[in-house]
Amino acid sequence: MISSNSLIDKKEQRFRSLAFVTIIIIYLLILAGGIVRSTGSGMGCPDWPKCFGRWVPPTEASQLPINYQKIYGAKLKGEVQFNAVKTWIEYANRLLGVLSGFLVFATLLASFTYLRKDKAVIWGSLTAFLLVGINGWLGSRVVATELAQYVITIHLLLAILVVFALLYSWIRSNVYQLDLETINPTGNTLRWLLGITMVLTIGQIVLGAQVRDSLDIVMKRMGYVQRDNWVSNLDWRFYIHRSFSLVILAFHILVVYQVRKWNRAIQIAKLTNGLIALVLVEIGVGVTLAYFSIPAVVQPVHLLLAILMVGLQFSMVLLLTPKLIMPRDRSNVSISKSTVWKTH
Known part of the structure; x- marks a missing residue:
């Protein structure tokens, strides 16, 4: 039975x-x-x-x-x-x-x-x-x-x-399959840093949507014959968007630095490695768009990578904030060996 x-x-x-x-x-x-x-x-x-x-x-x-x-x-x-x-x-x-x-x-x-x-x-x-x-x-x-x-x-x-x-x-x-031990206080700095990085990334996505709008205007004005000149005719939004990617990269480097200082975050460190990989690929895709006449096939990939980054950032913020994902009745929470926060 x-x-x-x-x-x-x-x-x-x-x-x-x-x-x-x-x-x-x-x-x-x-x-x-x-x-x-x-x-x-x-x-x-x-x-x-x-x-x-x-x-x-x-x-x-x-x-x-x-x-x-x-x-x-x-x-x-x-x-x-x-x-x-x-x-x-x-x-x-x-x-x-x-x-x-x-x-x-x-x-x-x-x-x-x-x-x-x-x-x-x-x-x-x-x-x-x-x-x-x-x-x-x-x-x-x-x-x-x-x-x-x-x-x-x-x-x-x-x-x-x-x-x-x-x-x-x-x-x-999935919290019932996680080990929710007390987090090292240094996690507060990492959590806030990730939160700020997530907000900045969302801002970059919004700015990217504005760049796309300016691109539509350029495309209508110049036509596909002058595709190689599209980027050079974009307005100030493109240049801010391009430069701001370096700010996003800098914040992610700070995240990596904080994780390296915190030796309890084994799984968080793995997620951070995935996050920084996404950032680097995203920047590479952005370079491809800027220097290879904005290939249509690359544009949706650029957007998808950005949304994946934000989703991963949000997930990490949740994992670093147990009170957001732990039920009030903690007696129902099972402790497993496959932990998110694990001491050496």
Whole structure:
């Protein structure tokens, strides 16, 4: 006979697995959004939620009304021209958004396993669900406002908050497999340093979105024939964004220095190594964009790496702040040998 505790353990494991998969899908959704932006497919579907008035987008212009340019041209200032590739890129992004919504909802339902054990897991999942709903509506506003920059930026920031909410629930649900010993006081400095670094990184992401907006303006003015001259025609936002990457790097070096001083943080040190690797790759990708005429295939990677950095920073801040991830009833917390904070 299977005990009730065994069934609860399986349900909790199911939640953790589902939450982890959902986090991955949200990251893929952010990547898809980057692809939409880099390929200029944001208005590939000029209406919402349908695409050219259809639930299944057309694959060629002959499937559209003869006067489709007149129907949609007023909204797009007469510049509408059917492009099957851009249409399906935008529609695939929408489908991935729907999938992520269902997964976040399923994660919320699965989180009720923790109703008696730790309600914070449920609150985190509920927050993610509400934010996904708001962001889905905001996606419609992106189309309605004809890709207004401020709407796109808010859309991106909400996606980051969704990642944060899911990470919080996932990490908190895993707290029962962690050793939550008292942390060395030097962890306070590291935690604050990581928090500041995370805020600065988010600021860099917002600034990067502004650079992308200025790039759109340059592209429309100069056309693809002068692609090699795009970067040199960008405004001050690009130069601040480029220089600020060195500030971000400097803060991460300080994080590494603090971790080296703190010999208890074995797993934190591993996460820090992964974080600094992401920073270096991100800077390399930025150099590629600046000196190789902004390849479209590299742009979404640049965004994805930045969001991965922020997610890892947030996770490390949580792990360094036990009171945020420990349930009030600590008697339920099991101590395992696979620890996050482990003495030599």
